[in-house]
Amino acid sequence: MAGPANEDARRYLFRRWNSIHARESRLAWALTSPTALIVFGLVIFPAFFSGWMSFHDVSLRNLSSVFSAPFVGFENYVDVINNWAFKFHSLRSWGAAITSVVYSFVSTALTVLVGLLAALILNRKFRARGLARAIFLFPYIAPIVSVAFVWRWLLSPRTSGVLNDLLIRMGALSAPISYISTRGLALIIVVAFTAWRYFPFAMLMLLARLQAIDSTLYESAAVDGANGWQKFRYITIPELRYVLGAVFMLRLIWTFNKFDDIFLLTGGGYGTNVLPILTYQFTFKSFDFGKGAATAMILLGILLLFLLVYLLFFVRRGET
């Protein structure tokens, strides 16, 4: 029954199956599949599922039969956009959307600026430079919980708070201030904390680029009689431009997504409520999973918008 043609086909198939290329790619898939599976199952799929949830009414009640949750269209989105905590009211009360955008832009700019200063300092040769560099990284390495609570104590509203004590001793204050529970001030504190904690990342990236700048550029500028500022303005900054852009964008995305810092410092109160915290509150405080998912999708939407603007304006111009 098994004619020679059939036999040939089988042999051909076997040879293909057993060819070096096929074996190589089978091995490759075997090696990458655990990682791919975990990342797909726990990141990519959930991301799409979050989109699905944002159009459905999911609460604690029907969480265990989540796939039969009723479809509600854009209702969750409308709820979020009309929510008091989300909406912009006045200059005194911004709502989470505007606060998020302002907070992430201002703190990212400050982070990159402080990181640039630190990188410039570490770009000079001095004794114990390696140690200084390691120390500069401490805020970034330390557990967020520890450093956030240290800051909260340093900023304590009582006279025993270190910042209050210093400012009173210097005569700048007559009575202690409660930094973390004053509107406006709280946002400034959160921005300062973000810059303090994340500048080392910007510093490392910028330092790597600084050390790669061709030193002959500076030498020839010196021959032409350029002073220190001119060298910085016309050599260092142009050389750093693309790294600055990339670092800014990365930090902006991460800051915009970040939950822990503000949650631990202010709990999202006093004008520091940002979208990640609002998402958390909708989901795990009011247990409205659909609404939480809708907030998260809005967050992602704004993020993609940032990314699009960056790709259109920064990267395009960089190529030409």
Added chain:
Amino acid sequence: MDRKGNSEKKLDVFGHLTRWFTLPKFFFAAGLTFFLTGVLFPFYWMITSSFKSYAEIGSRTPVYWPSSFRLEAYRELFDPSHPEFWNFGQNLLNSFKVAAPTAIIAVVLSLLGAYAIARLRFKGKELLLNGVLLVYLFPAVLLMIPLFAMLTKVGRSVGFSVQDNLVVLILTYLAQTLPVALYMLTNYFKSIPAEIEQAGLIDGCSRLGVIWRITIPLSIPALTSVAMYTFMIAWNEFLYALVFLNSPEVFTVPIKINMIFNDPTPRPHVVMAASTITTIPVMILFLTLQRFLEEGLTAGGVKG
């Protein structure tokens, strides 16, 4: 005569000083001092405060140096006979139980995956690498919600609890760290010449044999860096642990510190003692393995 010589000498010193202490140097010294104090003071405060007494905590003005090094706060954390015992040792153990497996599994899986991406030819490689990098974009709070729902659903049908389950935490941390680990190792493997491995293949080693005998020994620094990086992420992580853990005996360290902080009786020195204990291992790891780690930091960022 004598006096004159003296004043000349003084002038000389002054002149020397002005020549040495130029304006850029002044800015540099001021900047360095500013950064060092700004970075180190909070850590100084954390460590010294952990030795303070309740009286020093409650005083009207801050105590910058504890009058003696009391271990009161540490006893509250670790000593079962203390009336305010927090059982913090258990939490340290929990954190270790989460962080160590995360690090080990991440190293093994990313080693295999990165080897395949760097050395083997197969369809879908770029897609895989780029898809994996998408993780950077998705906010943790966005993934939190579907993960919670999915795992609750799966848990109900298979029969495990999502809450208080350390395995669930390990899985989510793996999903967060594997992409960076994969990326770091792929870049590293691309920097090792493939000829060494080809020699091994010609000598009759299998692919896995080559990985085991040649690639792993050559990439110990990179593997250490990946292990440390994932360990640190898992050790420091807050949000997922906050959502997935409910009972204090399974809390990881960050959540437990949060709980101590939010206790109705303020005990900041205990919080600082717990923070010190949590931070010191990370710092020691970092300082000893600094060179390896920095590469990892720039390659991946701690995603946060």
